Amino acid sequence: MATRQHKDIEKGGDNKAHEDLKAPFIDNTSKNVNRSPETDQNGSIKMALLSTAVAVCGSTEFGACVGFSAPAQFAICKELDLSVAEYSLFGSIITIGAMIGAITSGRIADTIGRKRAMALSSVICIGGWLAIFLAMGSVLLDTGRFFTGYGIGIFTFAVPVYIAEIAPKELRGGLTTLNQFMIVTGSSISFLLGTVVSWRTLALFTGLSPCILLLAGLFFIPESPRWLAKEGHKDEFEQALRTLRGPKANISAEAKEIYESILALQALPQTRVSDLFEPEYIKPVFIAVGLMVCQQSGGINGIGFYASETFIFSGLKSGKVGTIAYALIQIPITIVGMVLLDKSGRRILLLISSFGTCLGCFITGTAFFLKDHHIILEWIPFLAVSGVLIFIASFSIGMGAIPWLIMSEIFPLHIKGTAGSLVCIVNWLGAWVVSYSFNFLLNWSPAGTFWLFAGFGVLNIGFVAKLVPETKGKSLEEIQASINS
Template sequence: MAITDIENGDNKSPEDLKEPFIVNTSRNVNSSQETDQNGTIKMALLSTAVAVCGSTEFGACVGFSAPTQLAICQDLNLSVAEFSLFGSIITIGAMIGAVTSGRIADTIGRKGSMALSAVICIAGWLAIFMAMGSVLLDTGRFFTGYGIGIFTFVVPVYIAEISPKELRGGLTTLNQFMIVTGSSISFLLGTVVSWRTLAITTGLAPCILLIAGLFFIPESPRWLAKVGRKVEFENSLRKLRGEKANITVEAKEIQETILTLQSLPKARLLDLFEPQYIKPVIISVGLMICQQSGGINGIGFYASETFIFAGLKSGKSGTIAYALIQIPITIVGMVLLDKSGRRVLLLVSSFGTCLGCFITGTAFFFKGQGILLEWVPFLAVSGVLLFIAFFSVGMGAIPWLIMSEIFPLHIKGAAGSLVCIVNWLGAWVVSYSFNFLINWSPAGTFWLFAGFGVLNIIFVAKLVPETKGKSLEEIQASL
């Protein structure tokens, strides 16, 4: 996933928005000016709660295919190839949505973009609900993909732009947390309701809540300042900080930052191949390949079918366990991020995902050889759960964070474009090919992912720097 630069429309990663503005100024603001605000964070919290409905929608979309595969294939008589296209076409829509999202958000605003994305997702879910064949089913899946592609940009951007600086990091991490939550909800409900009911409930509910909530929250003050709507900018900032808050200093900083960003040169993709950017490009692109080559989108999209292959009667128990483990482990990863460091977590995450795939592959090997058959379901489910636990703790979010830290401000937009293409293309390759691979050889498929896991460990150990506790300028200078 990638998102677009807040101020100039170029692409950058979601975690970049934890520190979206770097302002060099000789003016010192004393602590009493910063703390004596008499403000409130209630509106900022409400606005964040509304925005992360889009994150929940994202999770609901990507989690839809896993618990519904068998039922959809039976009801609509889909072949393996047809369901693979349905499962993976969401990544094509998301790629297009992510690439175009910056221009959309700059044209109609952050609230307008979220509303548009919600409407597109609603249209997609209705198409899926009414589908009687693969054409309408795939069309709906593509539309939901395009909608969440916009959400991947606009949700973290909006949260970063409306948050008080001391809360920005914490509120922005809610985006990733709610994506996982939405995915888990789809997994859980998909085990007890039909796929059409899942589409019309889990799919539509976050969008409806989002659209309703948009009537009660302000537009991003930074976007309003950028487009020259000064009165609305001040009203929005005052609403977010409280009627009694002193917004003079923050308003001035925002306006100065916008002028600074607008004065920077606009980078192109070709600029990334200049000598000073080669190493950051290799690290960023390499981490995205590591993230996708481990098999996350194949394992996640088709978890239920994997459990059935392993010998479980319905796959529901494994799917429920998969859903329940994601949320607490994601919280653990959020807590450890600034304590243990990025590089350490990536190494641990890569080792754990490799081990999980190896165990699952071994379980399928035992099944193929007719040995230890009573252990096969347990080993397969344990391996998949181990994989998703270790993926959630590091490899899921950290590649985006490191990407946002290692590029200078003016080049991050072009870097985000490249990383977005690599990431979503990898997601499509894995999600489309997974069903074919597992039908060819379940053991071979997971051992292949385990082999990529070994390469990921080597890549992180050799090339990825530790960025914990360093300023962005220090990180970039070291590269």
């Protein structure tokens, strides 16, 4: 019944309601039809960039959280006398918190708005970092790590969705990719500072700074116009859209497009998880969930959380050199991915990324195999580090950012909260499995561990090639209309 109503409205079934919704936005903006395209573009870019810069402070926080465990591992284990199993729990419990945060993230963002969801996440993360800073044993340490995980679980949904909803379609790919770039930046800052400061100082500096910046910045940016329209806040919707597009911009066409989508969605009932498996939604859900499985099955959270240990296993006397190289390579490669995203497209970068992560894991696994059989031992550290660096470079150019970008693009607005939560849960469940088991797998067989990840990389290439659509250069409404066509 709901599906038939949706289709009737899209065909113009309820014209009076349709005109009532459109009229205020067409009337109020028609006087600006003769605006300069250059003025429109400049106004749009300025506010879109500012709003994105504030939002991605949450991404920096995300990176700081996941990057903290690698450089802090040996100092924390020594000071608090933690075993490998206890530190594996500390390293991975962030994913449990993030999983719970993911369950609630969509509903929170849909209920209180994208801005308030990011503010709530920041406050929770601040509390978690303070607990880690003050910890004198594993209980408070794990509690703080859990709460930072819960906070970034909300960020994983709220940040990319907010950026996708406020960005002009020609900038959406690049701006949304800033989410991954700042995750990488936050992680790299943690890796680099962790080599020169104590773990408590690292927790205080890298953990609190992004949250404080985000809370301050939220006062200067608008709420998502699409969320305001969905909630029926017409005046606030127009004001937010004008703020984002510039005071002289003609917003009538975009407002009409958004409201046509909202009008169709209003006829549909509130979604439940079971609704995601209806025929009209199953394909985008399968694509988004599949991409998150691809992202995690390559081993990123095990390799990233315990990079120092991996380098020491390879034969390096200290993991610092490899850790610094790991941190430095992420940022320039992520920038390359951002530049290419709206030029080459999403699918080709995902294919390149999947192949590169597979190759990197295969090289590292081979290095450990040679070490186990005492073959060319002097080359083992070089091969292992090279494989890890190829892996992280390849991950950064595509598989890190693009699954989140596509997730924010392919779901209709009325199921975005429910579907987004499901996708984030899958992502964080995979992150927990990999991050908790990685130390045990490494003790079992370093070569087997990395070859296992390489095998998943081969499967990932097939998934992307067969099922992932190209979304470059399309509006959100165009993507959602075409994905089931």
